[in-house]
Amino acid sequence: MSPATKLVSVVGARPQFIKIAPLLRSLPHAAERGGRPIEHVIVHTGQHYDADMSDIFFDELAIPPATFSLGVGPGSHGSQTGQMLARLEEVLPGSGADVVVTYGDTNSTLAATLSAAKLHIPLAHVEAGLRSFNRQMPEEINRLVADHVSDLLLAPTPTAVTNLEKEGLGKRTVLTGDIMYDAALCHRQLAAQRSRILERLALVPRRYGVVTIHRAENTDDETRLGKVLSALDAFAATALPLVFLAHPRTAKVLRSRFPVWSPHERLRVIPPVGYLDTLCLVGQAAMLLTDSGGLQKEAFFLGCPCITLREETEWIETVQGGGNILAGVEPEVIRAAVSTWEARAPEGRTDFSAAVAASFGDGHAADRILDAIVAFVRAV
Ligand code: UD1
Ligand code: UDP
Numbered sequence: 001m002s003p004a005t006k007l008v009s010v011v012g013a014r015p016q017f018i019k020i021a022p023l024l025r026s027l028p029h030a031a032e033r034g035g036r037p038i039e040h041v042i043v044h045t046g047q048h049y050d051a052d053m054s055d056i057f058f059d060e061l062a063i064p065p066a067t068f069s070l071g072v073g074p075g076s077h078g079s080q081t082g083q084m085l086a087r088l089e090e091v092l093p094g095s096g097a098d099v100v101v102t103y104g105d106t107n108s109t110l111a112a113t114l115s116a117a118k119l120h121i122p123l124a125h126v127e128a129g130l131r132s133f134n135r136q137m138p139e140e141i142n143r144l145v146a147d148h149v150s151d152l153l154l155a156p157t158p159t160a161v162t163n164l165e166k167e168g169l170g171k172r173t174v175l176t177g178d179i180m181y182d183a184a185l186c187h188r189q190l191a192a193q194r195s196r197i198l199e200r201l202a203l204v205p206r207r208y209g210v211v212t213i214h215r216a217e218n219t220d221d222e223t224r225l226g227k228v229l230s231a232l233d234a235f236a237a238t239a240l241p242l243v244f245l246a247h248p249r250t251a252k253v254l255r256s257r258f259p260v261w262s263p264h265e266r267l268r269v270i271p272p273v274g275y276l277d278t279l280c281l282v283g284q285a286a287m288l289l290t291d292s293g294g295l296q297k298e299a300f301f302l303g304c305p306c307i308t309l310r311e312e313t314e315w316i317e318t319v320q321g322g323g324n325i326l327a328g329v330e331p332e333v334i335r336a337a338v339s340t341w342e343a344r345a346p347e348g349r350t351d352f353s354a355a356v357a358a359s360f361g362d363g364h365a366a367d368r369i370l371d372a373i374v375a376f377v378r379a380v
Contacts, residue, residue, distance in 0.1 A: 004037035005377050008097035010088070012045030012072070012108030015180075015294045017057035018275055019103045019126060022182035022366040024063060030370035038374070041095055042066040045084050045108040046073050050248055056274045061187070068095075077107060077138060084111030089119070097121050098377045102146055104293075105130065105139035113146045122380055124373050126179060128153035129160025129169075130293075130314040138216060152376045154369050156180075157317055157359045176368040177361020180294055184301045185363040188279050195280035197273060201243060206348035209240045209287040210304075214247035218291050218309060222257055224329045228309055229261060231331040232289070236267035239338055240286055244269045245278070286348030287341055289334070296324055301356055303349045305341040307334060321355030 009020055024040065031038045044066035048054045058065065070087040072080060084107065092100065092115055100116035102109045103126045116123045125146045132140050147153055153169055155161045156178035164173045198205065211232060218224050236242045246254065246269050254261065254269070263269055273281070279298065282288055288299040291309045299306035300315075300323040311328045318324035327337040344350070361368075 004039040005034070005374055006039045006041065006096050006098045007101050007373060008041045008043060008092065008095050008099070009101045009103070010043045010045065010108060010112035011066075011103060012047030012070075012084075013104075013106045014048050014053050014057065014272075016103045016106065016108065017054065017063060018061065018183050018294070019179050021057075021061035021063055022179050022186060023126075023369065025186065026366035026370050030367060030374060033371065034374040036374075038370070041068075041097070043068045043088070043091060043095075043112075044070065045087075045111065046071040047080065047084075047106060047108045049073055050272075052272045052274070053248065060274050060276055081107045081111050081114075084108060085115050088112060088115035092116060092119055092121060098380075099124050099152075099373055101126060101373065102150070103127060105143040105146065107138070107142065109146050110142040113149050117149045122152070122377070123150040124152040124154060124369075124376065125150035126154045126176075126369055127156055127160075128173065129155040129157075129162075129164040131160075131163045132312050132314045134312055136217065151380075152372060154372060156361070156365065159316060159359070174368070174372040176372065177363070177365035178297065178359075179365045179369065180297055181301055181356070181360040182363050182365050183275075184279060184298055187276060188283060188302070191276040191279040191283065195276045197277040197280050198284060201268070201270075203241070203243070203281075203284070205284040206286045207240060208285055209235065209242045209289060210281050210285045211242055211244040211288075212247065212290045212292050212295055213244075213250050213309060215291040215310065218329065219250050219253045225253065225257070227329040227331055228334075229258065229263075231329070231334040232267055233264040234331060234335065235289070235338060236264040239342070241266040242268065242289075243281065245272050245281075246270065247272060286345075287338070297360070300324065300352050301360070303351050303353075305345045305348070305350060307337045307341070309334070317355070317359035321352055321359065323350070323352045323355065 068091045099122045102112045153173040283302045288306045300318040306324040325337040
């Protein structure tokens with residue numbers, strides 16, 4: 001038997017835990033196809049550390065515990081990334097990695113990219129080629145670095161491939177489909193069976209909306225966040241009850257900067273929930289208002305009308321496919337977007353499946369990602 005191919009995945013933030021779940025499920029099949037075992041090691045940077053931001057995903061998605069937990073935690077961009085770099089330099093050399101695999105665009109992605117590149121370990125970037133074309137976003141800088149430094153670029157959509165080609169990175173790029181689509185497809189059944197979130201929150205299917213906000217541009221700017229809050233209060237008063245899943249970053253800002261804000265009685269602010277509950281909530285909601293990247297897509301996959309509380313999106317396919325309205329934070333623009341959805345989707349749901357299939361693949365992105373990595377390692 002030939003020696004195992006060793007993949008070291010570096011993760012640290014909520015969406016990255018969700019992204020590795022489908023990859024883990026596909027490992028045995030990819031090993032069979034490739035004719036050699038695949039070993040997979042998880043490094044958890046500790047960027048997200050609360051139980052409802054980390055452990056819950058490992059438990060729900062049956063992800064084995066991380067081999068290396070770096071315990072970095074919160075901090076400014078520089079100090080957080082710097083601490084990750086220092087700790088990765090301690091664990092990566094002895095990890096036996098044939099390839100370090102990074103995901104998305106967080107500071108954990110950035111640190112893993114820089115660290116592996118300096119240690120001359122080959123690098124594969126999952127979710128390569130995303131661009132908002134807004135360099136004020138920390139994630140845009142992280143993506144640019146990850147894509148330009150990585151050896152293998154695993155692009156989720158044709159748009160991502162085009163972005164990479166325009167930057168001269170086409171030769172390193174493989175179109176794989178979107179691993180978050182795999183995750184949503186393979187967990188939505190389980191979510192329907194296991195989640196009791198609608199009962200717990202006394203929500204009626206298609207008669208409520210879901211909200212998430214966590215982007216720096218919205219949480220660190222009091223004026224913008226103030227506008228979002230007043231739009232949400234108005235929505236709850238005039239349209240539907242809302243469940244606001246408050247990211248810890250947002251919860252902290254609400255406590256410190258908006259201590260006297262008293263949400264409308266139909267607007268419930270609750271702590272984050274697990275992935276299965278989120279799929280269930282979005283799967284049954286009449287509308288999603290969000291600045292999350294992952295949730296814009298999940299709404300599209302699950303047929304939930306989406307309003308994005310940003311001026312641009314990396315997931316432009318959701319807008320082009322008719323599933324997402326970019327509204328920014330002005331209350332009257334958000335109100336107009338709500339009216340558009342009320343007219344376009346009076347039942348609270350729509351079917352975007354044709355547009356989803358055209359851009360996000362067939363739910364087997366993890367297989368393509370692993371096959372591309374195995375072929376790449378063989379060729380190195
Ligand atoms: C990070 C990513 C963002 C991603 C998001 C997913 C960067 C630059 N940003 O943003 O791209 O969309 O994760 O959720 O990497 N906190 C807690 N408990 C936790 C985690 C965070 O209290 O478990 C609080 C801390 O006060 C922390 C703040 O949230 O300082 C922000 O966390 P951080 O990981 O730096 O950025 P996110 O906003 O989560
Ligand atoms: N999510 C979750 N619980 C929540 C909110 C979000 O499980 O309370 C999931 C959501 O389904 C999606 C992912 O977390 O898969 C998105 O993470 P987030 O919005 O934090 O980051 P982004 O995708 O914007 O990077």
